Amino acid sequence: MKHGIFVFLLVAVCFTSCNNDDNGGPDVISVPPRLLAEVAPENDEEIKEFLQTHFYNYEEFESPPAGFDFKIKIDTIAGANANKTPLADQVSEMEIKVSSFEHGLSEEEIDVPHTIYYLSARDGIGVSPTVADSVFVRYEGLLLDGTSFDASLNNAVWFDLARLQDLQQGFRGFAEGVPNFKAGGTITENGDGTVTVDGYGVGMIIFPSGLGFFEAIGGSIPQYSPLIFNIDLYTINISDHDNDGIPSIQEDLNGNGYLYDDNTDAQGEEDAGLTVRFANFQDADDDGDGVSTRNEISDDNGNIIIPYPDSNGDGTPDYLDPDTN
Numbered sequence: 001m002k003h004g005i006f007v008f009l010l011v012a013v014c015f016t017s018c019n020n021d022d023n024g025g026p027d028v029i030s031v032p033p034r035l036l037a038e039v040a041p042e043n044d045e046e047i048k049e050f051l052q053t054h055f056y057n058y059e060e061f062e063s064p065p066a067g068f069d070f071k072i073k074i075d076t077i078a079g080a081n082a083n084k085t086p087l088a089d090q091v092s093e094m095e096i097k098v099s100s101f102e103h104g105l106s107e108e109e110i111d112v113p114h115t116i117y118y119l120s121a122r123d124g125i126g127v128s129p130t131v132a133d134s135v136f137v138r139y140e141g142l143l144l145d146g147t148s149f150d151a152s153l154n155n156a157v158w159f160d161l162a163r164l165q166d167l168q169q170g171f172r173g174f175a176e177g178v179p180n181f182k183a184g185g186t187i188t189e190n191g192d193g194t195v196t197v198d199g200y201g202v203g204m205i206i207f208p209s210g211l212g213f214f215e216a217i218g219g220s221i222p223q224y225s226p227l228i229f230n231i232d233l234y235t236i237n238i239s240d241h242d243n244d245g246i247p248s249i250q251e252d253l254n255g256n257g258y259l260y261d262d263n264t265d266a267q268g269e270e271d272a273g274l275t276v277r278f279a280n281f282q283d284a285d286d287d288g289d290g291v292s293t294r295n296e297i298s299d300d301n302g303n304i305i306i307p308y309p310d311s312n313g314d315g316t317p318d319y320l321d322p323d324t325n
């Protein structure tokens with residue numbers, strides 16, 4: 001494994017410094033990215049092997065000893081631990097489809113299935129976020145060999161799951177996995193910048209590289225590397241990214257849980273020559289009729305009207321209907 005990482009690092013150095021051989025430098029053959037459909041099942045085999053051969057401290061979570069910190073600890077099933085229950089018997093799974101263009105890859109692969117495995121070690125006493133929301137978490141990111149590549153173990157930090165759902169960010173599996181957990185209850189400021197939270201959720205997510213960095217190298221994460229996250233879910237914030245009065249999760253119009261494929265005025269954005277597309281959760285004028293969504297759903301006093309107005313009664317609310325406002 002160490003050898004493998006070393007080779008990947010060499011390739012990375014060459015991508016950044018050896019490609020330009022205009023000045024007579026050495027010829028370097030750049031390796032094209034592999035296929036999602038090839039890597040996904042390979043990663044899944046690696047992850048399944050990991051789940052079969054490892055366990056977590058479930059006994060401590062079942063009967064917490066005094067002073068237990070509710071941290072997930074993973075170890076190999078061997079020796080004195082030969083009879084432990086493998087993670088494979090305890091995880092749940094979900095499938096996410098990935099297309100190559102979402103990674104910025106040129107091969108035309110559409111809807112390649114990827115499996116996320118997750119484990120709730122302790123259910124939080126609060127609510128679950130949606131993939132459109134922000135979460136306040138302590139976390140550690142690990143490779144399957146136990147290498148920690150990133151962590152914030154003492155202080156919780158905010159993550160915008162909607163932003164992480166964009167595959168270009170490298171952590172889509174995190175964004176898709178966290179909504180399976182529940183946040184905690186009361187937050188107490190400790191006066192030193194840290195907080196204490198009652199009954200927060202504790203969970204683990206394991207996902208293939210197609211939901212991570214795939215062929216890219218993110219810090220110390222090698223190419224095509226499955227990732228593990230251990231997460232303490234403290235609290236959530238329901239997001240309205242474009243502040244148009246419609247919660248971001250409601251801007252997933254086709255209800256597929258993916259925020260980036262709902263863009264009512266896509267054609268208008270294309271005609272206007274915009275190089276960037278604004279999905280509805282990022283667009284304050286969803287139908288592109290020049291009247292803000294907030295205006296189209298509010299009364300004269302600025303109060304939002306529920307259900308959203310549909311003045312011509314055609315079933316499409318005004319804010320999504322360029323013919324009405």
Ligand SMILES: [Ca+2]
Nearest residue numbers: 252256258259
């Ligand atoms: Ca969608």
Ligand SMILES: [Ca+2]
Nearest residue numbers: 265278279283
């Ligand atoms: Ca738009």
Ligand SMILES: [Ca+2]
Nearest residue numbers: 244280281283
């Ligand atoms: Ca919007």
Ligand SMILES: [Ca+2]
Nearest residue numbers: 287289291292
């Ligand atoms: Ca509008």
